[in-house]
Amino acid sequence: MITLKNIRKVFTSGDNKITALNGIDLDIKGGEIFGIIGFSGAGKSTLVRCINMLEKPTAGEVIVNGQNLTQLSKGELRLARRKIGMIFQHFNLLWSRTVFENVALPLEINGVSRDKIQSKVNELLQLVGLEDKASAYPAQLSGGQKQRVGIARALANDPKVLLCDEATSALDPDTTDSILKLLQDINRKLNLTIVVITHEMHVIKEICDRVAVLDRGQVVEVGPVIDVFTRPQSPVTRRFINSVVKTDIPEVVRNRQIELKANGSPAKIVRISFIGQSAGEPVITQLIKNFNVTANILYGNLDHIKDTIYGMLTLELTGQEQAVNDALQFLKGQNLQVEVIQHV
C-alpha cells in the first residue's frame, strides 16, 4: 500500500544542513497497522509527512496506493491527498467551526453535495461516538474528544491510508487507550492501512502489527512487533522495550554475579520469552530436574502484544559452567526465545 524507496530529506537553514532522513526503505502492507518508533529528533514526523508530501523528500520515491506521489503535479497531488487521512498530536481542528462543520470540511473541499455531507458526517460522528457533540465547538471538548473529531475528519473522504503523528502523545493513559482502541476498530471495520508514529512503546505494543525503529534518520530495525519485542537487535530498540518491560539488571544482582564468578561458579542471566500457548512452567521444572543448576527467578511478566499473549522470565542460572551451558542448550531446544543478557 505504501512503499518508500531510499527516502532522503535534508533541511537547509543558512549554511546548516540537517539530514533528517538518510535513506529510508519501507514497505507497508494494505490493511496493517504499521508503527514507527524513535526518540525525539529521530525523524519520525519528517518521515510520516513525506508520505503525504507535506514534506518533499530531497531524494527517493513515495508510492501510495500504486501512485508515485513524488512525480505528481500540484493538482494531482491534491486529489491523491484526499485519499490519505491524517491526524495530529495537537488535533489541528478549526476553532471557528463546530464538530459537525470540522468533519464536513474535507467533504466541502472535495466538492461533495450538501445532502451527502449531512449523512456522511452523521455516520462518521456515530463511528467515533460523538453524535451528541455535533454542535459543540472544539474549545468545549476534552483532548480525547478532539482527537475523535480529528479521526472522523480524517476518514471523511474514505481514505485508503490513515497517518497518525503522535496522535496520543497529548492524552492521558486512559484516553490514549480508548483512542488506540478506536484506531484498531477502524482498522478492522474499514480495512484501513494505518501508520502510527510514536515515541511510546506502549502504543506499538497495543495496536501495531509491524514496527520500524527509527534512529538518526535511519531504520535500524523492522519486523513484526512480537519479533522485535522478543529479539531486539539494536540498542535503541532495547531501550524502548525497557520502557515497557523490565530488562535491566539491578546493581545487587550484578555484584552477586561478580562474587559468584570469583568463587568459581559463574552465573548467567537469561531471559526467556514465550509466546502464545507455550507455557513456561514445565520447562523450568525440567530444567532443574535434569541439570545440575539452580534457577533464581529475577523477574517475570505476562503481557500481550496486540492480541498475542507473551511472557518474559528473567532467570539467574548458577552451577558448573558445563551444566549451565547444557541447561541453556536445553532451553533453546524448547522452542523458546532465549537470550543471555549478561555474563560475567
Added chain:
Amino acid sequence: MFSAEELPQLIQLILEGLWDTSYMVSLSVLVSHLLGIPLGVILVTTEKGHILECPIVNKFLAVIVNATRSIPFIILLVAIMPLTKLLVGKTIGPTAATVPLVVGATPFVARMVETALKEVEWGIVEAALAMGATPWQIIRKVLLPEAMPSIILGAAITTITLISFSAMAGVVGGGGLGDLAVRYGYYRYETELMIPIVILLIILVQVIQMIGDYFSAKLNKK
C-alpha cells in the same frame, strides 16, 4: 456666545457634521477593507513556506505598504489631490476626502489582517493541506474564518483611527465634525460648540469599540 435662537441652527450644524463624518468614515472603512483584506491575505500567503510562496510579490507589496504607512497623513492628504481630482472630479467635500482616507487606511488594514492571519496556527493550515485543499479553499474556509475575531477587532481600531483622520481631511475641505470643531473652536474661539462635538466623538468611538468587541467575542469560539 450663542443665543437661544441660534440653538436649532447649532444642532443642525452638528447633525450635518455627524452625517458627513459617518459617511466619510463608513465609505473609507468599507473600501479600505475591500482593498486591505486581499492585500493582507497576499502578504501572508506569498511568504516563504506559505501556500502561495512568491518572494518577489511579497517583497514588492511589503515595500509599498511600508512606504505608504510611513507618510504622515496630513502630507498624504495634500500629495494625492491630483488622484482625488481624477477619481472624484473635485478635491473638496466628503466624497473627495474619502480618497486620501482610503489610501491612508488600506496599508493599515493590510497589516492588521496580516497580523490576524499569522495568529492562525500553522498546524490548522497543514491539516487543510493534508486534506487536499486548494490555496483558495484554505484562504476562504480556513484562514479568514479562523482569523475573523481578530480581523473584526482590527476593523474597529481602523474605524476609530479613520475618525481622527477624517477630522484632518475635514480641514482640507472634507467637512464633518472635525472640520466643524476646527472652524468654530479654533478660528472663532467658540468653545461652546467644541464641547458637544468632543462629547459626540467620544461616544462615537466608544460605541464603535463596543460593537467591535461584541462581534469579535461572539465569533471567537476559542
